[in-house]
Amino acid sequence: MSSGDPEQKSTPHGPEIHVIKYSTHEFQETTISSSELNVWLDGSGTVWMNVDGCHTPEMMADLGRVLSLHELALEDASNFHQRAKVDDYDDYMFIVMRMVDSQNFCDTEQLSIFLGSNYVLTIQERPGGDCLNQVRERLRKRMGSLRNQGADYLVYAIVDAVVDEYFPVVERLGEQIEHLEDSILDGRRLRTGPMRIHRVKRHTQAIRRAVWPLRDALNILCRDTHPLISEHARLYLRDCYDHSIRVLDLIETYRELCHDLMDIYLSTVNNRMNEVMKVLTIITALFIPPTLIAGIYGMNFDPDRSPWNMPELRWYFGYPTALLFMAIVSGLLAYYLHRRGWLAWNKNPRL
Amino acid sequence: MSSGDPEQKSTPHGPEIHVIKYSTHEFQETTISSSELNVWLDGSGTVWMNVDGCHTPEMMADLGRVLSLHELALEDASNFHQRAKVDDYDDYMFIVMRMVDSQNFCDTEQLSIFLGSNYVLTIQERPGGDCLNQVRERLRKRMGSLRNQGADYLVYAIVDAVVDEYFPVVERLGEQIEHLEDSILDGRRLRTGPMRIHRVKRHTQAIRRAVWPLRDALNILCRDTHPLISEHARLYLRDCYDHSIRVLDLIETYRELCHDLMDIYLSTVNNRMNEVMKVLTIITALFIPPTLIAGIYGMNFDPDRSPWNMPELRWYFGYPTALLFMAIVSGLLAYYLHRRGWLAWNKNPRL
């Protein structure tokens, strides 16, 4: 039970539990197998056990037996599709949260937390670089008051790290929306607009689905009095709750922006169609009427037979007159279109 | 009252009640007619009676008399349009749920459950392969702790089986939406898009209408303390409640996705129209102006009468000049359209 450098004692095979035992003046960190768990829980000090992704049914059964956890809670901790929630089992609490997946933007992984009187057990869905490392660092380096406080404050520190991890993700979403907005208002890459809006919307929705129940769970944690959570820790959890509301606030704003973007996209497409139609109409208006006139003077009526048959063809200024006539008809139509404001379209060829 | 192989004792005609009587060490299974019901309810052990689809008013009356059930509850159990609900009749509880119909995707059938102190009576809308078989198997094979627990835990097992049956259905809906999304974003089979979105939406709506009241009923079951439901069973029912919320969560997500798909569909159709219009405009722009010029030089003004009458016709390079003139006019218009970005359309002919 000697403290020591972590990562060292790990046996190469089989799932391992990462254990930190600390009190104000002591700090031990190691990785053990589930069978060695018993010794660590005895004595004073707070014990934080972390199972990092790969866990076997045997390990879960060991954990359940040693900590006397309820079968249902263990099942929920092994089944990674839970919504965030807080279940109160009298002598321990079971908290489920979803935390941002470090590898996969906008995906979430499950974090199950068991809070007992002197231990915290966390079970992650996937191994790897996660936001809990900063809590470990604070414990190791004795930053803040974490070492002086009990298991409830450790849970606060974990929850706080998880909630704060959402902010960079939400900010990235915000930047994507900003970018999308610019490109749609500029009229660039219009064709892929709906797909890109849709993608951002799905991400927003995914985050929202993770944070919404998290907010409710935090509300329960910071509102109800419970012997396992001291008044002091509850004050801090209220702060986490405020943060989760801020995340949701931003998410709701982004949802609305996405909706508006779709409207703007559609109106931009509509405007373009209008533009196309106007060009088509102008070309038709300018060239079809003279074409008729040209067609008329291309008729083969025989001027020799009657003075009524196309005498214009033999006029001295017949041809210039015909061209002038064409120009006048086109010009009148152009003036009409101009008066309707159709010739004054935007200089910007993109918009 | 000897236990025995089921399916054997069934008399060929008349509705039958399938009865299982069990305690930790005993297990009996048989099918009886409603008149034989009385003997089975005496003595210790939990009795599960199941009426499988075909039931007559006489049988319902028998059941009501033997178990002293209220007329209203019996009516609701015979009338298969109930929403999920929990009615508390002091010495028994009446629970209505809708379960996924095994034959008909996205349709639901009614399951009525009467929970007494030592019996459970389930009445199904339709006979045939249902999710209750797995509960029967667990009883027969003594899997889990089902045999050691009372009637309330049996109700939990049934409710759990019913709720969990929704997940595969919801997943299938999710796959359909995924498929639909791909085909709309690809622009394939656009014409039938709205109909297919509409069909998925109706299915989603049907599931939602079944699960929404189910969630409320489960909330009542796991929240209120009731002498018939032990603290232990209530903990498990809370788990069912969590599952029902997860189903609803997914359903709400799918509803929103369907809505978004319709938007994307419409914008795709709009884009296509734009494309068609652009092609039309380009053809018009390229061919109508030269047609006018050709028309002009097809006029029959007499060059002999005046030097002003179409002298071009007798120029040495008259014809090539005219062709060049046509090419220049078309080219200018093409350049204008190109500058507006209309000639740079998507290479992908589908999108």
Add this chain to the structure above:
Amino acid sequence: MSSGDPEQKSTPHGPEIHVIKYSTHEFQETTISSSELNVWLDGSGTVWMNVDGCHTPEMMADLGRVLSLHELALEDASNFHQRAKVDDYDDYMFIVMRMVDSQNFCDTEQLSIFLGSNYVLTIQERPGGDCLNQVRERLRKRMGSLRNQGADYLVYAIVDAVVDEYFPVVERLGEQIEHLEDSILDGRRLRTGPMRIHRVKRHTQAIRRAVWPLRDALNILCRDTHPLISEHARLYLRDCYDHSIRVLDLIETYRELCHDLMDIYLSTVNNRMNEVMKVLTIITALFIPPTLIAGIYGMNFDPDRSPWNMPELRWYFGYPTALLFMAIVSGLLAYYLHRRGWLAWNKNPRL
């Protein structure tokens, strides 16, 4: 005060009150004028007074005096624009409901119910065939337990009849929507689609506006304990409440379906426009370019003046070459359109 055949004693002029007095073993039915009311209320047994449409201020005043009803309740009963509600006046209850109008599909008429300790007074907005007749029949023919119960159970029977009357109306709405859906998905009668969707929507809205407050009123009736309503009757009223929720469930589903239908309608219209545009573009693409070529060879440049002036006109295969040229240009454009998938439109001329 002898019982007798109803309809007989009615004096030809003046508003009449239809009175039924019953207990388990007695049954009397007659029509009286409001001044005779007093005698009927004495003695044991339950009295059901019904005012059927035509009522005068004098009659209302008589009723108010004899039964000591509050002025406000009487006013509400005479003014036929009330929403469903339950007002508790200590020694009697005043219930307002809206029932389906038997003559006019999707219109509702007001039914006011006063429930005292031993009487029920119902005031209808319009005379004529109504759903209360079946309650009268059950009293006359001693069906069910109606004759054995008090005034509260009679109110249940009336409320139940009123609520159940909504189901056929809602089903008819459902059939109309089904029909509309078929015809829109088939593309038949597209022009009148929005008007027909709008009409169904208004009907749905009318029913919803009548049932929504009815549900709230029934919730109050079956939730609050009140000396006038026995525990037994309240159980039955809870059933009515469940029915009203089912009606609302269906109505909400229909509202959503109507909304979706509008979307499908619009996308169908859009698709049609697309089709029209495509045909227009194809015609233009196939015929305008050859027209230009024909125009060119219709020009009158003089081949005698220069070898550059339309030598094609004197080629041996000039004409066939020109025709071939036209065909090639049109063919290339057609191939281009074909590659974009525009020539592969639906065979079904309607859709």
Add this chain to the structure above:
Amino acid sequence: MSSGDPEQKSTPHGPEIHVIKYSTHEFQETTISSSELNVWLDGSGTVWMNVDGCHTPEMMADLGRVLSLHELALEDASNFHQRAKVDDYDDYMFIVMRMVDSQNFCDTEQLSIFLGSNYVLTIQERPGGDCLNQVRERLRKRMGSLRNQGADYLVYAIVDAVVDEYFPVVERLGEQIEHLEDSILDGRRLRTGPMRIHRVKRHTQAIRRAVWPLRDALNILCRDTHPLISEHARLYLRDCYDHSIRVLDLIETYRELCHDLMDIYLSTVNNRMNEVMKVLTIITALFIPPTLIAGIYGMNFDPDRSPWNMPELRWYFGYPTALLFMAIVSGLLAYYLHRRGWLAWNKNPRL
């Protein structure tokens, strides 16, 4: 303090308070300046003071001093942008309502009511013909039981008059929507449709914004017990509350109708566009192909040079054959369009 004809004692300048003092057998009405207020409040009887639009800070200060009103309530009564609310100041109540402006359809003016044990003070935003006159008439002519009741009943009478004034306004809105609906479904005055829908929507919104908080305020008045409001008056206020809910019900219905109208409008415009496109396509289809044929036979290939060069020109039936060919091509296209159902458009030229 002698009663007398009102309007007589008013001094020409300075704001005036209109005072009515009444009990069952007495009635006095006059206009005084704020300094004379003190004498009127002494003695028995209920005093109704009304300030009609023009009030100075001095008068408000006088009123506040004499009646010991709170500074905040006086401020709210002078500032005419309040929402309806009820503030309880122990020895008096302060009620703010918005009433329909008699001059300006769909605008509202503020009415502030102070209810003390034996007085009612009403402060109107604007002078002139208002719905309070009918209450004054009832007091003057001793109609109803108003003279026999206390100040709380007078407040009910005022509130009732204010709420009932909304019904004609809402009905007028309903008629406007009905009218709009007819004209849109008929296709008349399509261009101004959106503007007119928008105008009705804004009116609906204005009424809704006034009535929504009014309903909440009335709910507080009729729900909470308060020494200043007797049980009897509260019953009557509940009636006002019901009326306000009815107004809101209608308003919500109209909002939804306006929304639907916009949809119908848009689909009508879409249909029209479709019609225009079809006519354009038909003209193009019928005239462009023959134009090509005419163009071909207008080419100047020299038939003398080769038997391949336009021999048709010298055929005996060349011209009729060409015309026939044109007719056949147009006819085939027309038949094709007819089979697609495009030639069978609506006879009604408007729709």
Add this chain to the structure above:
Amino acid sequence: MSSGDPEQKSTPHGPEIHVIKYSTHEFQETTISSSELNVWLDGSGTVWMNVDGCHTPEMMADLGRVLSLHELALEDASNFHQRAKVDDYDDYMFIVMRMVDSQNFCDTEQLSIFLGSNYVLTIQERPGGDCLNQVRERLRKRMGSLRNQGADYLVYAIVDAVVDEYFPVVERLGEQIEHLEDSILDGRRLRTGPMRIHRVKRHTQAIRRAVWPLRDALNILCRDTHPLISEHARLYLRDCYDHSIRVLDLIETYRELCHDLMDIYLSTVNNRMNEVMKVLTIITALFIPPTLIAGIYGMNFDPDRSPWNMPELRWYFGYPTALLFMAIVSGLLAYYLHRRGWLAWNKNPRL
């Protein structure tokens, strides 16, 4: 600790705290550094400390130590992304609000308020002209009853100033919407419409996001009884709460108006497209059919070869007849379009 002209004692470097100490008869104002804070808090009178933008961690730590503020509250006061909230720390209250930024329209800055028994500490996000100056002026010039009241009333005065600052911003938004509405209904600057609507919507959303939690915080302040806030001050805070509801009311109205504007915009664009299409159709209808006729008489069939080959060319009135024929065909088409109402379009060239 002598009172004196402010701005004078400020040391040129380092963050400063602006302090006002007042009671009914005393008034002192100065700027000090955080180390001098201690002396000011002793003795009677209310102390208002204001930190104006530039604050260092050291100053915050000093403030926390002297006033015994909780670490979490200090963090929230230094981190400027909080939503409005009220946190109760027993011996002081911590209030966060967002106030309108004086420099930047529609942006908000954070104002943190600590309310102790005899002090108020306000921490602003940014220095500069703010709405707190008017409160300072009222203290200096002894306007109102501010000097006679305690710290809770000072908090009311600050909150009131902050809330009232929102009204001009909201009014400006209202004017922008009004302006936008006019320009869209007029059809002016249609192209930029969606962008401008979007911009107003974002501003509306920003204000709403700031005021919504503010309303909740004020509701808590004026509803819950708390020893630090007297009954008298709570009455005034209720007034602030009413104001915040009015701001939200207006904001909701503007949101709805923006939504409607988008609809109107789209229908205007649609109408324009319709107009363009109609002009195109009319030009096509008037000029294409005569073009065909002209083309026919431009054919070169040889009249010498057969009496069937274009005998019209040699008629005496051939040419006028052909022109007449053209006019008749165009005229008939024009009449047809006129009967469909397409020629009667709006005179107003803009709309």
